[in-house]
Amino acid sequence: MTGEADLRRDRVPAVRGDLADVVPYGAPQLDVPVRLNTNETALPPPEAFLAELARRIGSLELNRYPDRDAVELRRALAAREGLAPERVWAANGSNEVLLQLMQAYGGPGRSALIFRPGYSMYPELCRTTATQAHTVALSDDGRLTSSQLGDAVARIVAEHDPVITLLANPNNPTGALVDHDMLRALHDAVNGLLVVDEAYIEFAAPGATARPLLDELPRLVVSRTFSKAFRLAGLRLGYLLAPSQVVEDLLTVRLPYHLDAITQLGGIVALEQEAAFLDHRQETADERDRVAHRLAQLDGIDVLPSAANFLLLHARRADLFDRLLERGVLVRDLSSAVGRPGTLRVTVGTPAENDAFLAALSAVLDGRDGRDGRQE
Numbered sequence: 001m002t003g004e005a006d007l008r009r010d011r012v013p014a015v016r017g018d019l020a021d022v023v024p025y026g027a028p029q030l031d032v033p034v035r036l037n038t039n040e041t042a043l044p045p046p047e048a049f050l051a052e053l054a055r056r057i058g059s060l061e062l063n064r065y066p067d068r069d070a071v072e073l074r075r076a077l078a079a080r081e082g083l084a085p086e087r088v089w090a091a092n093g094s095n096e097v098l099l100q101l102m103q104a105y106g107g108p109g110r111s112a113l114i115f116r117p118g119y120s121m122y123p124e125l126c127r128t129t130a131t132q133a134h135t136v137a138l139s140d141d142g143r144l145t146s147s148q149l150g151d152a153v154a155r156i157v158a159e160h161d162p163v164i165t166l167l168a169n170p171n172n173p174t175g176a177l178v179d180h181d182m183l184r185a186l187h188d189a190v191n192g193l194l195v196v197d198e199a200y201i202e203f204a205a206p207g208a209t210a211r212p213l214l215d216e217l218p219r220l221v222v223s224r225t226f227s228k229a230f231r232l233a234g235l236r237l238g239y240l241l242a243p244s245q246v247v248e249d250l251l252t253v254r255l256p257y258h259l260d261a262i263t264q265l266g267g268i269v270a271l272e273q274e275a276a277f278l279d280h281r282q283e284t285a286d287e288r289d290r291v292a293h294r295l296a297q298l299d300g301i302d303v304l305p306s307a308a309n310f311l312l313l314h315a316r317r318a319d320l321f322d323r324l325l326e327r328g329v330l331v332r333d334l335s336s337a338v339g340r341p342g343t344l345r346v347t348v349g350t351p352a353e354n355d356a357f358l359a360a361l362s363a364v365l366d367g368r369d370g371r372d373g374r375q376e
């Protein structure tokens, strides 16, 4: 071996061509007083949960691999949903659930249908699995409408026949919720799996979940997480409800022992204490509505109605994200994702955090930060 080949052997090989210019995904994790950028719940899990988890952790055999199929956890989830355990699957956060779906059904020569603005991981998951992504733009107020189904969705289905469609409901980042009739129509419009990502469903009105449609729509998958209303983002636990065939297919791509024993136990204990975990929902919804109301009164801010624990707002000031950060308030800058400068998503926090956000926002808009503010 000579010349170039020798040189190559001194270096790490080049990353896959389609990853060469990719910037790693992730919202900034900054140590600031008010963090409202990743849609967690600000309240810690109930103390009784931590005590019970600590009590039961000692009985885990951590020298052994965990239950590869997470049977007890899936039984508990299945009982909650009134489904057979064969129709339930769990993984490390719903991101991993979605990744496994893409690994099983996507891939070279296959395509997915996604919506914009939508959850920013969907294009990433398509790229990672070498699945062609086709994007449909939602309406200006972030909604899926019948005309998009008849027009853009129909065209993509006719040309590419996507094997999987991903829709967050409520949608992230717009907060919009679609009803059962629209989900039926979307399922009808596509030939592949329809994955309804219900990461924020617990914040929406009861009855909004697509769970009742599972027996009616044969290609429907419902994805959920413990990271948002369940206040356990640090645990990394997500799950799906699906036809049993989907769960069988996922078994072929999941890593053995992918879900650790502590996470499995955490999920089981959390389900036993579900009411305590979710008792903040009304307060969170009230706070969301209070913040939305205040935002709507501000000159230069447009805010979208939201069924989730966050709000999407458009500001005439394009530098708002930086000015808020200077005041110790971290929100999510979605200007480039949405294609409109001054687009921010703010998570609903505690009343004190929300007040801090509103105070910082008013101060910036009133010019009390000593800057005149660049206009869009």
Ligand SMILES: Cc1ncc(COP(=O)(O)O)c(C=O)c1O
Residues within 6 Å of the ligand: 038, 039, 092, 093, 094, 095, 096, 119, 168, 171, 172, 197, 199, 224, 225, 226, 227, 233, 237, 238
């Ligand atoms: C729509 C949506 N789906 C899925 C996720 C992933 O959540 P996790 O992997 O924590 O379950 C998020 C997180 O922000 C989200 O907004």
